[in-house]
Amino acid sequence: MELGRARNAVTQLRRGTLEYCVLALLRDGRRYGFELVRTLSAADGLLVSEGTIYPLLSRLRRDQLVTTSWQESEAGPPRRYYQITAIGQRALADFRDEWARFRDAVDALLTQGEG
Amino acid sequence: MNTVDTDRLVDAYLRRLDAAALALPPDRRAELIMEIREHVQEALREGPANDEAAVRSLLERLGPPEDIVSAALDPTLSVQVIAPSKRTNGLAVVSLLLGVLWFAGIGSVLALIFGYRARREIKNSGGSQTGSALAIAGIILGWAGILIPLMGIIGAAIAIMLSGGSSGVPVPLTTS
Numbered sequence: 001m002e003l004g005r006a007r008n009a010v011t012q013l014r015r016g017t018l019e020y021c022v023l024a025l026l027r028d029g030r031r032y033g034f035e036l037v038r039t040l041s042a043a044d045g046l047l048v049s050e051g052t053i054y055p056l057l058s059r060l061r062r063d064q065l066v067t068t069s070w071q072e073s074e075a076g077p078p079r080r081y082y083q084i085t086a087i088g089q090r091a092l093a094d095f096r097d098e099w100a101r102f103r104d105a106v107d108a109l110l111t112q113g114e115g
Numbered sequence: 116m117n118t119v120d121t122d123r124l125v126d127a128y129l130r131r132l133d134a135a136a137l138a139l140p141p142d143r144r145a146e147l148i149m150e151i152r153e154h155v156q157e158a159l160r161e162g163p164a165n166d167e168a169a170v171r172s173l174l175e176r177l178g179p180p181e182d183i184v185s186a187a188l189d190p191t192l193s194v195q196v197i198a199p200s201k202r203t204n205g206l207a208v209v210s211l212l213l214g215v216l217w218f219a220g221i222g223s224v225l226a227l228i229f230g231y232r233a234r235r236e237i238k239n240s241g242g243s244q245t246g247s248a249l250a251i252a253g254i255i256l257g258w259a260g261i262l263i264p265l266m267g268i269i270g271a272a273i274a275i276m277l278s279g280g281s282s283g284v285p286v287p288l289t290t291s
Contacts, residue, residue, distance in 0.1 A: 034157035049178020055187035
């Protein structure tokens with residue numbers, strides 16, 4: 001029961017942080033959807049249902065944090081690439097600061113009195 | 116590998132997604148379906164194998180189509196509020212049409228019945244239906260189609276009574 005509770009709390013955190021993980025992956029260059037999914041899945045359980053990344057990408061695009069462009073690929077049809085915008089970079093930088101503060105505060109409370 | 120079977124699995128998945136995505140505005144629905152389709156193509160192209168088991172696992176990892184659509188609809192995840200696509204109430208259109216056609220008053224009576232019912236349906240639809248103006252137009256035409264001929268008949272009757280039923284006056288009643 002208590003384990004389920006903890007897991008649920010972390011799931012909520014994952015949901016809230018996923019879009020910044022996507023922005024972080026795009027920081028150093030554009031990527032296509034499947035590439036993003038594969039990388040996020042490789043990182044510990046970030047994606048439960050891989051398909052749900054697409055509604056998230058669509059929202060990031062509508063909020064102008066990312067843009068898309070088409071690029072021919074060596075084999076097969078052209079690919080849709082996602083790239084971060086200046087607004088997206090700004091949002092990512094803000095989140096990094098906030099997240100660092102939050103993480104440190106939670107860590108400090110969790111390890112209180114230890115060692 | 117059996118391409119027919121794996122194609123069928125993918126098709127069935129996309130059909131389920133297509134049905135679930137009816138809840139989305141049309142442009143976002145088309146976009147989502149296209150992106151999932153691209154994902155599947157990409158995965159099949161890059162995957163080490165694309166036999167039936169591999170395709171099943173690929174679709175399983177994508178998650179149930181319904182979950183993907185609810186992620187697209189989730190207001191806690193969405194910054195932008197999704198405006199539900201509005202539908203015109205069918206009875207409101209019928210009401211207006213019957214109001215115009217009149218049909219010796221029968222159309223008018225039906226226009227009133229359908230018009231009031233359409234208004235009630237639109238009111239109860241919680242903003243997902245439009246056509247209130249059409250229904251009101253149907254109701255006005257309905258009443259006009261009943262009351263105007265009725266007043267004509269009453270007027271004619273009074274005229275006949277006032278003229279003392281003199282035989283020389285043509286009866287206007289039949290012309291209405």
